[in-house]
Amino acid sequence: FSTPACGGGPSVMEDLLARVVAPLPTYETRDKAPPPPELNSLEFMNFYKSLEKEDKLNLLSKLSQDFGVDHKGASELAVKLLDTQLRDLATILQVEDRLRYSLVPRYRQLLSHISRVEGGVKFLxxxxxxxxxxxxSKVCDTAQLRDLNGTLRSLLSEWFSVGLLKLERITWESPCDILQKISQYEAVHPVRNWTDLKRRVGPYRRCYAFTHAAMPGEPLVVLHVALTEEISNNIQGIVREFATLDAEEDANKINAAVFYSISSTQAGLQGVELGNYLIKRVVRELQSEFPHMSQFSSLSPIPGFASWLQGLLSQxxxxxxxxxxxxxxxxxxLEEATDCTPGTGAIDALRKLIGTNEWTRSERLSLLLEPVLMRLCAWYLYGEKRRGYALNPVANFHLQNGAVMxxxxxxxxxxxxxxxxSCGIMxxxxxxLNETSQNSALYLQNKLCM
Amino acid sequence: FSTPACGGGPSVMEDLLARVVAPLPTYETRDKAPPPPELNSLEFMNFYKSLEKEDKLNLLSKLSQDFGVDHKGASELAVKLLDTQLRDLATILQVEDRLRYSLVPRYRQLLSHISRVEGGVKFLxxxxxxxxxxxxSKVCDTAQLRDLNGTLRSLLSEWFSVGLLKLERITWESPCDILQKISQYEAVHPVRNWTDLKRRVGPYRRCYAFTHAAMPGEPLVVLHVALTEEISNNIQGIVREFATLDAEEDANKINAAVFYSISSTQAGLQGVELGNYLIKRVVRELQSEFPHMSQFSSLSPIPGFASWLQGLLSQxxxxxxxxxxxxxxxxxxLEEATDCTPGTGAIDALRKLIGTNEWTRSERLSLLLEPVLMRLCAWYLYGEKRRGYALNPVANFHLQNGAVMxxxxxxxxxxxxxxxxSCGIMxxxxxxLNETSQNSALYLQNKLCM
Amino acid sequence: FSTPACGGGPSVMEDLLARVVAPLPTYETRDKAPPPPELNSLEFMNFYKSLEKEDKLNLLSKLSQDFGVDHKGASELAVKLLDTQLRDLATILQVEDRLRYSLVPRYRQLLSHISRVEGGVKFLxxxxxxxxxxxxSKVCDTAQLRDLNGTLRSLLSEWFSVGLLKLERITWESPCDILQKISQYEAVHPVRNWTDLKRRVGPYRRCYAFTHAAMPGEPLVVLHVALTEEISNNIQGIVREFATLDAEEDANKINAAVFYSISSTQAGLQGVELGNYLIKRVVRELQSEFPHMSQFSSLSPIPGFASWLQGLLSQxxxxxxxxxxxxxxxxxxLEEATDCTPGTGAIDALRKLIGTNEWTRSERLSLLLEPVLMRLCAWYLYGEKRRGYALNPVANFHLQNGAVMxxxxxxxxxxxxxxxxSCGIMxxxxxxLNETSQNSALYLQNKLCM
Amino acid sequence: FSTPACGGGPSVMEDLLARVVAPLPTYETRDKAPPPPELNSLEFMNFYKSLEKEDKLNLLSKLSQDFGVDHKGASELAVKLLDTQLRDLATILQVEDRLRYSLVPRYRQLLSHISRVEGGVKFLxxxxxxxxxxxxSKVCDTAQLRDLNGTLRSLLSEWFSVGLLKLERITWESPCDILQKISQYEAVHPVRNWTDLKRRVGPYRRCYAFTHAAMPGEPLVVLHVALTEEISNNIQGIVREFATLDAEEDANKINAAVFYSISSTQAGLQGVELGNYLIKRVVRELQSEFPHMSQFSSLSPIPGFASWLQGLLSQxxxxxxxxxxxxxxxxxxLEEATDCTPGTGAIDALRKLIGTNEWTRSERLSLLLEPVLMRLCAWYLYGEKRRGYALNPVANFHLQNGAVMxxxxxxxxxxxxxxxxSCGIMxxxxxxLNETSQNSALYLQNKLCM
Known part of the structure; x- marks a missing residue:
């Protein structure tokens, strides 16, 4: 119902923006200027929420185009900065500060004010x-929208700084609405029902989340951990085989913590580092609960391996x-099993075979494929890079964190x-812990993983 | 014990800074770069805390001088920005973004990482x-230290954004350590003892504070409110006359909320607006508790009036x-009362009189002085300006907030x-509420108060 | 595995009882006597829990037979009481007190001590x-077991006195384990799934429970309420028709509170009045939330009506x-519809018809049956008594509480x-509220309901 | 203002009692009878609270006299019990139950209903x-008032059963109102000011209290503990020597827990055992916090020793x-020091000396008196009995609990x-812990302390 009346109309939109996006105070008054009335922020929020998708796009475009940096002002200060290069340091510093201020987009102030309103952070x-x-989606990828995105991201990074996050352990005694969200957000190994969910927060399991004071009741990133005798080599034993729900944990049987699922829940926090910090916080938490625990490991999927393999074979x-x-x-x-001709046909047969999951039901085929798939997978994870980083996003995440394969x-x-x-491989x-910093630095500098 | 051994020594300090203040990532890798090890932040914090005052000064000087903006890089990008003025917008935007990044001081990253450590925000x-x-103190006022201050202030402003603050009502059931702090922080009308404190959080009183998730148990700004039949015209009735502690509030007798004390507790949050937001949050809170309440007013001191008056009379x-x-x-x-000679002597006598509080004990003198002191005080508050704002800091605070005298x-x-x-005047x-935005804007633009 | 070894054996059991059921202190030392060691209680609890059903019966029988009242002592004091009838009041009072003490079964003390142990109240x-x-089950109905039951009931009545109960509102933010129990305990209109459950604690619904400090996390009696425009005349609109889960409540549309389900969760609290108190507490709670609400009513099932009707028709x-x-x-x-012969056959046909639910699918039959079934149902509820009270247990519950049909x-x-x-009738x-006391008293005295 | 109008008048009082103290239901309807309206309880409570002391006495007298046991009914059932002695057990049991019911005073029901009202338990x-x-005070000690007291005590014993109590640790973060009460209730070593109080809940100290759901915010019994290297031999080191408030506890320095003060706060709970349970709960709590701690001891005053000694010397x-x-x-x-004559005079001098505290300032006198006072004190504690129990009430308390001197x-x-x-002796x-049960039993049976 994107009629002009409901707000999508250009003049309504332009009027609103002109009204609510206050001009930046001058450099001189920047610390004195009072915040614009809270009503401005509320008006913008309500207007935006009432829009259809297409009109949201229009609004964001307009906001980023017409309320960004004052380019003329910035370039004048750039001239001034060059003029002062031979002057004293205090003068240079002051011009730099003015230049820095001139590069602040006008909309940044609106975003900042919105964050102060109840529900504002979640809105952003x-x-x-x-x-x-x-x-x-590249519907409308403009440089200005990317700038708006960059501004938002850097604001969110400050607000979601780890010092402001709270670690919460989720149990079956946690509020039902939180548990329901935990269930919905689980993307890696979907939760089938409430019994399944109860197991994932029950004995020999831990579930942790970061929450934030400005978004109460909303887990931002969720980490599922299995407490095991040794580092798990398969996921079935963790999420599918039913242990009794009422078993009591025996601390003597717990030597390893296996991170088997980590999910970010807020698309809008992309690029704001949370998962890395969560894993490390949880390791410290577990170390204080189980002082003798020394094995911390993920059990991770390898999304993209099978399709990469198909591409490789095809080539x-x-x-x-x-x-x-x-x-x-x-x-x-293989020829016998797939009833194909040797040579090129056999490669085709191999591709076709991998394309289905029938081979998993044949022990002979499975034994045949194991060494070759494992070798290729190792190559995929170690060797395939994109701009110097691991091509596989999960690998890149953990290697950046300083973990080792x-x-x-x-x-x-x-x-x-x-x-x-991933042909069933994980x-x-x-x-x-005492090596992650160094590993991480090495990975990022040398773009080498150990 | 500022010996080199304990860390103050130049080489130890320089070594430390070189080690813990990581170089900024290049513009290209700025989003990928992993955080430096948390140990760096902890090392810096512990080192700083162990220093004597003088060495702290040295450290902050060095940090602000040697780890600030790369001036050369910034000026090169300024040149580049001028070169691109005739190019397409996307190119301009990108150079602007690089320039903006080049103006980030290297130490900003350290501060940001410290904020992520437990206790880091409080440390900053x-x-x-x-x-x-x-x-x-002007011991060492350099442009660089001011720059460091500006960077810190803008970071703190984001972290202490109102969306991240929590309003807490303080009562006699609040934790004792909080109440003890409330008592210590009260600067306007000092709390004499625990009975006094109990009254300030008891019936017909409200005490509110903002707290922040990163500084638990620490009220940041505290507002004391008296609930009265009409707007109070003196402070004695609020903080000195003993009402019974156990009286039950009668909502029918409550028509006005009188803000009789507001105190910021953290010197390090100077310039981060909290008090203004707290007053307005509290007004909303009280309106929802007492829907028919319509009178909201401060009862404020006028620090500086008496000494301003002495100066005026002297001149x-x-x-x-x-x-x-x-x-x-x-x-x-007056001459009779003070036994002085007319003319200049009388002015002297007036000055002397005001310099003591003896006149308050004489009804005749008091009646004599009332009109003249009230007139002069009105002038002091309305007419005396500094750079266009009210000279009196309390007046400036409330007028900026949009209140009216x-x-x-x-x-x-x-x-x-x-x-x-202030000769006893308040x-x-x-x-x-529905006029504060406009008043505030008018005050700041026209520098006129209504 | 009720082998003697595991504890079921008579001698093991007798040994245990002799050891843990301490003799009553003498009348003189009854206030000084220290509690027996807590270990006694724990031993009894663990032993009992380890028993098979049959052995539990043995244990309880033995306990009630061998550790009850000292009959000889009681009769001696009865003699003494008669001897003192002509003496002064103080003497009479003292003998009465001794007689009262002599009528305390020895096992009462064990039960009392068990209640002091963690988990003890739940155990009892x-x-x-x-x-x-x-x-x-009348497997073993002895007078002694009934005495034991009476003793337990009177102890539980004291511990579950309403002053010690806590009213909790259950919402979707309540702990998941509580909500799971609420779902399992719902006996009147079974909860089908978690979406159904979410609706029952969502907008236009209230769910309240009593909990007790000695049984944390355990709702004892649960009341479900629908907030409606007028008193509901059917259950479908409450538990089956899907309202949107996210609707916001409009207080203007709420005039009535309909109690559509009340469930006791602890079989062992039979005869300890909780439901009556819960309904009245909830009415007060709702009155304070919705000051203008004036209609409070149950929407109750009529279990037993159909089978009573079959019996009546048969006779x-x-x-x-x-x-x-x-x-x-x-x-x-009816004859046409059921293809039967007139007279006795028709009554048979009627019985058969009511025995199935097919008539509900025929509008004609439904219309035909409505007046007669309604009339008979009214008679069943009003007229059918058992020992002077309403035969129907739900009716008896509400009439005892002082409600009116x-x-x-x-x-x-x-x-x-x-x-x-109940042929679909509710x-x-x-x-x-201001009549329930009187109604209740009338119902119980005159055994008349209004 | 004990005028008849305000309620003290006999007829008003009698009317009220007749109205609110409902007759006991008959034996047959005792389980069916609905509770009387809550209003009855409230009316009684408000009436009672409005009374002056003297009228309270009148009311309680009347209540205990006119609304007690139905003596005639009881004696008739006593006759009946004797008549059934030769009948079967079921009959005997039933008559016993009727007799037991007939011995319930009518006011017991009122008390029970009051406990169900908000604030009712505290009222009782x-x-x-x-x-x-x-x-x-023996103003009016009648057998009936003692009966009323016994009934109340047994009800309170059930409601304050340990299973219904909650152990709370009190710290400086506890609500201020609780800490204020802790301070006021401390009878053994009075708290001087808030700094003193802060130390008593600070490092190397623990403060625990039992609270009850029906009396929120009200500590019932409070135990102060000092955590020390060895069992303390004086109180100065615990409550008077100022340790730094901010010291951090070093668990390696903690070997002993010294209970240096235990106070009951509710006179009305006399005879309801709480302190004994609190000490034992706290021992368990401390054992779980400090697994290696093995020394648990009181440091107790000896009230009454000095006056006992004076009596002895006089005799x-x-x-x-x-x-x-x-x-x-x-x-x-001694003669030299006190300047007295030998013989009888010397004893007099000794008495006089002990009657002041001057000897404590003379090292010589102090050395002189130490052995004799210590010997006499040991005798006082061990040997002086009252009805077989230790005469000293503190000794009696700990010995009943199973502690040893x-x-x-x-x-x-x-x-x-x-x-x-106590001449400074403690x-x-x-x-x-594993001996207290046995010690306690021995003490009570043999009236011997070890």
């Missing part, structure tokens, strides 16, 4: 989520390569999804 | 308190002016302090 | 639940009565259960 | 406090005994009060 997180969708086929993947004996086995696990996720995504990234 | 608030003391004496202050009859009364009150603070500071600044 | 509630099952058939139930015209309609509702519960139990018992 | 605790005062003087108390050499020293300490309480009460009663 959601607005940025819309903005990211617009930018990534090899074109290039007539790939026969060295298997021994002659193995090719023959520790073990590939065959038959680790036998769910249809697991087989389709990987452990291990956290040696 | 205290560090800024030291910094402000150094700057205002008038020199200039031979001031005789019009009183009628002939009144001068004669409403009534001067004679015999309003008969304590020795009250008489010494003033009500009244808050008409 | 569960033990009484076992005891009631034994008594009602009438034998006695050749019942033809006046319908008019001739109506009988004919207000309206019978046709087609009020169209679920299969509702039709099978009844409103209305609470006029 | 206070009413019993009045009642105890009346009884002990000895009359009987011409007591010369063996000191050696000749010691007598001479462990050490007498000279110069243990040098405050004027300490010297006046005693440690030590708790060996």
């Amino acid at each position: 997180v959601d607005l940025r989520s819309d903005l990211l969708e617009i930018i990534s 090899w086929r074109k290039e007539g390569r790939g026969l060295e993947l298997l021994s002659e004996q193995e090719w023959r086995t 520790w073990r590939l696990n065959w038959n680790a996720d036998t769910s249809p999804r697991g087989v389709a995504n 990987v452990n990234y291990r956290y040696f | 608030v205290d560090l800024r308190s030291d910094l402000l003391e150094i700057i205002s 008038w004496r020199k200039e031979g002016r001031g005789l019009e202050l009183l009628s002939e009859q009144e001068w004669r009364t 409403w009534r001067l009150n004679w015999n309003a603070d008969t304590s020795p302090r009250g008489v010494a500071n 003033v009500n600044y009244r808050y008409f | 509630v569960d033990l009484r639940s076992d005891l009631l099952e034994i008594i009602s 009438w058939r034998k006695e050749g009565r019942g033809l006046e139930l319908l008019s001739e015209q109506e009988w004919r309609t 207000w309206r019978l509702n046709w087609n009020a519960d169209t679920s299969p259960r509702g039709v099978a139990n 009844v409103n018992y209305r609470y006029f | 605790v206070d009413l019993r406090s009045d009642l105890l005062e009346i009884i002990s 000895w003087r009359k009987e011409g005994r007591g010369l063996e108390l000191l050696s000749e050499q010691e007598w001479r020293t 462990w050490r007498l300490n000279w110069n243990a309480d040098t405050s004027p009060r300490g010297v006046a009460n 005693v440690n009663y030590r708790y060996f």
Whole structure:
């Protein structure tokens, strides 16, 4: 119902923006200026929320175009800065400060004021989520929208600074609305029902979340941990095999903490580092609960491996390569099993085989494929880079955090999804706490992972 | 014990800074760069806390000088910005963004990381308190220290944004450590003992504070309110006359809310607006508790009036002016009372009289002085400006908030302090909520108060 | 595995009882005697919990037989009481007190000490639940077991006195384990899933429970309320028709509170009045939330009506009565519809018809049956008594509470259960708060309901 | 203002009682009878609270006399019980139950209903406090008032059963109103000011209290503990020597827990065992906080020792005994110091000396007196009995709890009060947890303390 009446109309929108986006105070009065009336922020928020998707795009475009940096002012100060280069330091510093202030977009002030209103921070997180969708959909990717996004991101980074976050342990005694959200947000290994959920917060499990004072009742990033005797090599034992719900934990049986799922819940907080901090906070928490625990590791999926593999095989086929993947004996086995002709046909057969999950039901095929898939997967994780970083996003996340790739696990996720995504392979990234800083620095500088 | 060994020594300090103040990531990697190890922040904090005052000064000087903006890089980008003025907008925006990034001082990153550590935000608030003391003491006022201060202030402004603050009502059921702090922080009308304190949070009183998740148990700004039948014209009835502690509030007797004390507790949050927001939050809170309440007013001291008056009289004496202050009859009364000679001597006698509080004990003198002191006080508050704003800081605070000067009150603070500071006069600044925005804007633009 | 080894063996049991059920102190030392060691209570609790059903019965029998009142001592004091009848009052009072003490069963002290141990009160509630099952199953109904039951009930009545109960409102923000219990305990209109549950604690609904400090996390009695424009005449609109979960309550649309379900959760608290108090506490709670609300009513099922009706018709058939139930015209309609012969056959047909729920699908039959079933139901509720009280237990509960029967509702519960139990009829018992005391007293004295 | 109008008048009082103290239901309807309207309880409570002391006495007298047991009914049932002695057990049990019911005073029901009203339990605790005062003042000690007291006490014992109490640790973060009460209730070593109070809940100290759901914010019994390296031999080091308030506890320095003060706060709960349970709960709490702690001991005053000693000396003087108390050499020293004549005069001098605290300032006298006073004190504590129990009430309390007398300490309480009460001597009663049950039983049976 995007009629002009409801607010989408250009003149209504322009009027509103002109009214609520106050001009920046002059440099001289910047510390004295009173905040604009709270009503301005509320009016903007209500107007925006009432808009249809398309009109939101229009509004954000207009905001970013007409209420950004005063380019003329900035360039004048740039001239001035150059003129003062030979002057004393105090003068230079002052011009720099003026220049810095001139580079503040006018809308930054609106965003800042909105954050002060009840529900304002959550509003901005959601607005940025819309903005990211617009930018990534390339419907209307302008330089100005990216600038708006950058401004928002840096504001959110300050507000969601770790010092302002609260670690909460989620249990079956936590409020139901929180648990329902935990269930909905779980993207890695979907929660099937409330019994399943109860198990994930029950004995031998821990579930932690960061929350923020400005968004009460809203877990921002959620980490699921299994407490095990040794580092798990498959996910079935964690999320599918039913342990009794009422078992009491025996601390003597707990030697390892396995992070088997980490989910960010707010699209609008993309690029604001939370997961890394959560993992490290949780490690400290667990160390104080279990002083003798020394093994901390993820059990991570490898999204994209299967489709990367299909691409590779397809290219090899074109290039007539790939026969060295298997021994002659193995090719023959494959030919028999798939009823195909040798040579190019066999590569095709291999592709087709991997494309389904039927091979998982044949022990012979499974044994045949294990060494080759494990080898290729190791290469995918170690060797495939994008701009120097690991191509696989999960690998990149953990390596940036300073974890090390520790073990590939065959038959680790036998769910249809697991087989389709990564031929059932999962990987452990291990956290040696006193080495993560160094690992992380090395990874980012040398773009090498250990 | 500021020996080199304990850390003050230049080389130890320089080593430390070089180690913990990481270089800024390049513009390209600024979003990817991992945070430096938390240990860096902790090391800096512990080192700083162990220092003597003088060495703190050294450290902050060095930090602000050697780890600030890369001036060369900034000027190069200024050149580049000028070169791109005729290019497309996207290019301009990008150079602006690079320039903006180049103007970020290197130490900003350290401050940001410290805020993420437990106790880090409180540490920075205290560090800024030291910094402000150094700057205002002019021991070492450099442009760089002011820049460091500006950076800290803008970071603190984001972290102490109102959306992140929590309003708490303080009662006799609040934790004892909070109440003890409330008592210590009360600067306007000192709390004498626990019974006095109990009354200030008891019936017909309200005490509110803002707290912040990163500084638990620490009230940041405290507002004391008296609930009265009409707007109070003196402070004695509020803080000195003992009402029974156990009286039950009768809502029918409550028509006005009188803000009789507001105190900021953290020197390091100077310039971060909190008091203004607290008053307005409290007005909303009270309106929801007492829907029919419509009178909101401060009962404020007028610090500086008496000493301003002494200066004025001293100058008038020199200039031979001031005789019009009183009628002939009144001068004669004064001469009699003070046993002085007419003319200049009388002005002297007046000065001397005001310099003590003896006149308060004489009804005749008191009656004599009331009209003249009230007139002069009105002029002091309305007419005396500094850079266009009210000279009196309390007046400036309330007028900036959008309140209006409403009534001067004679015999309003008969304590020795009250008489010494402002001849016992107090003033009500009244808050008409739907006019504060406009008033505030007018005050700041026209520098006129209504 | 009720082997002697595990504790069931007679000698083990007897040994245990002899050890843990301390003899009563003498009358003289009754106030000085120290409590027996807590270990005794724990030992008894662990032993009892380890027993199979049958052995529990043995244990309770033995406890009630061998550790009850000292009959000889009591009769001696009865003699003494008669001897003192002509003595002074003080003497009489003292003998009465000794006699009273002599009538305390020895096991009462054990029960009292168990209540002091952590988890002890819950243990006794569960033990009484076992005891009631034994008594009602008549496996072993002895006078002593009934005495034990009476002792337990009177102790529980003191511990679950309303002054010690806490009213809690259950919402979607309540702990998940509580909500799961609320869902499981709902006996009247079963909760189908979590969405259903969320609605029952959502807008236009209230859910309250009593909890007790000695049984944390355990709702004892649960009341579900619908907030409506007028007193509901059917349950479908409350528990089956989906209102949007996110609707905001409009207080202007709320005129009535309809109690549509009340469930006791602890079998062992039978006879300890909780429901009555809960309803009245909730009425007060709602009155303070909605000061203008004036209509409070239950919407109650009528369990037993259909089977009572079958019995009645069966008897009438034998006695050749019942033809006046319908008019001739109506009988004919019925005969047509059911294809039966007139006379006795028609009564049979009527019985058969009511025995199924097919008639609910025929508008004609439904119309035909409505007046007669409503009339009979009214008679069932008003006229059928057991020992002077309403035969129907739900009616008896509300009438004892002082409510009045207000309206019978046709087609009020169209679920299969509702039709099978009460031909789909439900009844409103209305609470006029300032009349309940009098109504209750009248009902109980005159055994008349208004 | 005890005028008849205000309620004290006999007819008003009688009317009220007749109205609010409902007759007991008959035995047959005792489980069915609805509670009387809550208004009855409220009316009684308000009436009682409005009365002057004297009228309270009248009311309680009347209540206990006119609304007690139906003596005639009781004696008839006593006859019946004797008649059934040869009948079957079920019949006997039933008559016993009827007899038991007939011995319930009519007012018990009123008390029970009052406990259900908000504030009712606290009301009854206070009413019993009045009642105890009346009884002990012997103004009006009747058998009936003692009966009323017994009934109240047994009801309160059930409601304040330990299973219903909550252990709370009091710290400087506890609500101010609680801390104020803790301060006021401290009877053993009075709290001087808030700094003193802060130390008593600070490092190396613990303060625990039992609270009850029906009396929120009201500590019922308070235990102060000092955590020390070894069992303290004086109180000065605990309550008078100022340790720094901000010291951090070093768990390695904590080997002993010294209970240096225990206070009951509710006179109306006399005879309801709380202190014993609190000490034992706290021991368990401390054991879980400091697993290696093994020494638990009181540091207790010895009230009454000095006055007992004066009595003893006075008697000895009359009987011409007591010369063996000191050696000749010691007598001479005493004679010199006090300037008295030998013989009877010396005993007089000794009495006089002990009657002041001057000897504490003379090292010589102090050394002289130490052995004799310590010896006499040991005798006082061990040997002086009242009805077989320790005469000293503090000793009796700890010995009943199962503690053992462990050490007498000279110069243990040098405050004027300490010297006046017990010549500065204090005693440690030590708790060996696994022996307290047995000790307690032995003490009570053999009336022997170990």
